[in-house]
Amino acid sequence: MSVYTTVSRESLQNWLQGYALGQLLELQGIAAGITNTNYFVTTTHGRYVLTLFETLQLDELPFYLSLMSHLAKHGVACPAPIADHTDHFASPLAGKPASLVSCLSGADVSQPSAAQCRAVGEMLAQMHKASATFPLKMRNPRGPRWWSQAAQQLYPLLDAETAALLRQEIQLQDSHRFDHLPSGVIHADLFRDNVLMDGDKISGFIDFYYACNDVLLYDIAIAVNDWARLENGELDDSLARAFLEGYQSERALTEDEKACWPVMLRAAALRFWVSRLHDLHQPVEGDLTYTKDPAVFQRLLAAHAKRLDFWMV
Known part of the structure; x- marks a missing residue:
């Protein structure tokens, strides 16, 4: 935008x-x-x-x-x-x-409350259910194949430590498969700046131009990684729990989804780490544009690797 x-x-x-x-x-x-x-x-x-x-x-x-x-x-x-x-x-x-x-009313929030996280989780589940009858299909243009190809171009531009971490994370994701999980249409970019809020009420989800068909759990992980993230790269447990409680009030997660959740959080972080590295090192010229910090998701990946509590019931 x-x-x-x-x-x-x-x-x-x-x-x-x-x-x-x-x-x-x-x-x-x-x-x-x-x-x-x-x-x-x-x-x-x-x-x-x-x-x-x-x-x-x-x-x-x-x-x-x-x-x-x-x-x-x-x-x-x-x-x-x-x-x-x-x-x-x-x-x-x-x-x-x-x-x-x-043009919808409301505004995005920089520091969401637990009530707001719950509302977004609930609406995301409603979106997943409503899109089940949508007939058109779109392959995810920024899935594992994309981030692997983009990383090949990035490795020579990164310092040795960062390149090694990126290569290690991609290898971890390559060792997992999620094809057995429930799938459908996902937003794929449901960050705080893509939701307009009016207090604790949602005015609207916006910017659907990364929407595609993919695993529903991936969409949840993308959103939780932003809505519950703190400045230090950690996730706020209460915000993450509120989001997941809101989502599961509309659509209960399967046991397979719960088992895949820790790795899926890392997959969602990896996707945006690679995307931001790509934008930083290969920018598109434009007026009024800015590049977001890729280190945010590098820190988040490190936090996920050490995490013991993943808030699943």
């Missing part, structure tokens, strides 16, 4: 003629995230979020936008894509595929 592609008021006004959204009043860039270009767009009919996709192609977007529409119809709190006059959710703008979604 950064600004890589500049959109002029004139080009946006022309593009908006394809929608029944009134006249453009304001266009404001959003300086957060690291993947796509985002703007707040205000018209005489309301406020929306405009996304220009920097890597996804137009023919890849139906999965993500149709998923959001499906979830919104099933009561999951998330933005609803806006269809144009031709009943499409996306079309070219400034040389990139672009879409509009409803």
Whole structure:
């Protein structure tokens, strides 16, 4: 959600003629995230979020936008894509595929409470259940194959100790398989900045553009690794328990899932450690962009390796 592609008021006004959204009043860039270009767009009919996709192609977007529409119809709190006059959710703008979604109220939280963690866990389980009837499929583009390939490019750029730790963690993950676990559509990026809160109530999950089909437990691990993480790299036990209690109030975990949980927490940390190392050493140029610290997930992996309590009932 950064600004890589500049959109002029004139080009946006022309593009908006394809929608029944009134006249453009304001266009404001959003300086957060690291993947796509985002703007707040205000018209005489309301406020929306405009996304220009920097890597996804137009023919890849139906999965993500149709998923959001499906979830919104099933009561999951998330933005609803806006269809144009031709009943499409996306079309070219400034040389990139672009879409509009409803702008939700609320704000992200930097220090979540146990009640907020429980609410997010509960909504994530509801999302997993609602997506069971979603017919489209999308392979995870940043699964084990991706992180192994990305690591090969990173090893020469890292100091010897970091490279050795990364290689060791990838070897550990290669020795485990999770194909027998329940799977379905996952968000795959449910960090604190991708959930809008209104007090303890969820206004919406946002940024579904890493959503894919994968193991449900992996989605839970990604979220817990962020929502319960402290500044020192440890996880807060009370926050982690609250998240898992919220999730299991809607969908009970299987015994196989519980057994795989410790390694899955490490898999989720590894994915974002590699991603942030990749962004740091091979950045994409853009306006209003920033790179997140990969050491956060290196510390988290070290903490997981030493952990004895994994909060499973």
